[in-house]
Amino acid sequence: MTSFEFPGEYYEIMRGDFRDLAAETDFLSSFASAGGRVLDLGCGTGTNLRELGARGFSCLGADQSARFIEYARGAGGRNVEYVHERAETFTTDDRFDLVYSIFMTLNYLPRAELRTVLRTMRGLLRPGGHVVLEFGHLLNFVEGFQQHTVAHHRGGDGVLITRLARQAINPHAANWRNEETLLVRESDGRVSLYDNFFDQAVLTGPEVRELLADAGLRIIAEYGGFRKEPVPFHGRGPLVIVATAQGEDSE
The missing domain is CATH 3.40.50.150 (Vaccinia Virus protein VP39)
Incomplete structure (x- = not known):
């Protein structure tokens, strides 16, 4: 999903x-x-x-x-x-x-x-x-696995995106679940929040x-x-x- x-x-x-x-x-x-x-x-x-x-x-x-x-x-x-x-x-x-x-x-x-x-x-x-x-x-996932990560992404127009991510593994299904929260600060100071997830085989x-x-x-x-x-x-x-x-x- x-x-x-x-x-x-x-x-x-x-x-x-x-x-x-x-x-x-x-x-x-x-x-x-x-x-x-x-x-x-x-x-x-x-x-x-x-x-x-x-x-x-x-x-x-x-x-x-x-x-x-x-x-x-x-x-x-x-x-x-x-x-x-x-x-x-x-x-x-x-x-x-x-x-x-x-x-x-x-x-x-x-x-x-x-x-x-x-x-x-x-x-x-x-x-x-x-x-x-x-x-x-396979090795992408094995070496890249981190249970929790925080990353910042900056747009040229002053937008700042803070990405809070959590990875969970279902080894029996060979599936990685990635759950993310995106905190976005616009150039005018407004802040919004988005909940995002994806599964990877x-x-x-x-x-x-x-x-x-x-x-x-x-x-x-x-x-x-x-x-x-x-x-x-x-x-x-x-x-x-x-x-x-x-x-x-x-x-």
Whole structure:
């Protein structure tokens, strides 16, 4: 289960502290032809899609958070559309040159739905199209576990977000529950509070590779990040997988 129903402008501030948007945009652009059709499953506030749309791609984003989709639509951007829909239930007659799901969206999905979502991704590809997945795997969770954390995120307009987080483990379900309280101080001194939580399935590389093969997808590359660096031997950090439909050639 996940709950991301807080204002999208605060998510944008926090996201900026964790991500390298330029590297993500260059990476994703390299797997779709110029002007191609792109789908982001779990698009959040549309950060990646606005950058891809500015580069001439035709973009569609889907996310389960009504607040994030509201922000994304209000933020504008060329060549970008959004739908308020969960990845597990998303359907369309459209087809895409690139379908991607990043920033650990795969980990947020119910484990029982992973096979269906990956098969859906396969069915949405145009000939020669690519799927890009980024997910956190076992060592991310083992090494990153902290029962309680406090973090501060500052926006350029004077907004201060204090994030109080608690992690709880269900080892029998291989699930991490993250409970967060966001305290937000605006530049004029107003303070607001938001309650946020999300579950993350602890995935492993072999598990995801098996699911991709079962969905009819063939892995063509694996990376340790969006600068196309090699997957580190020690297994720490995220894993980025690029796949295409089985039986198709790829560049």
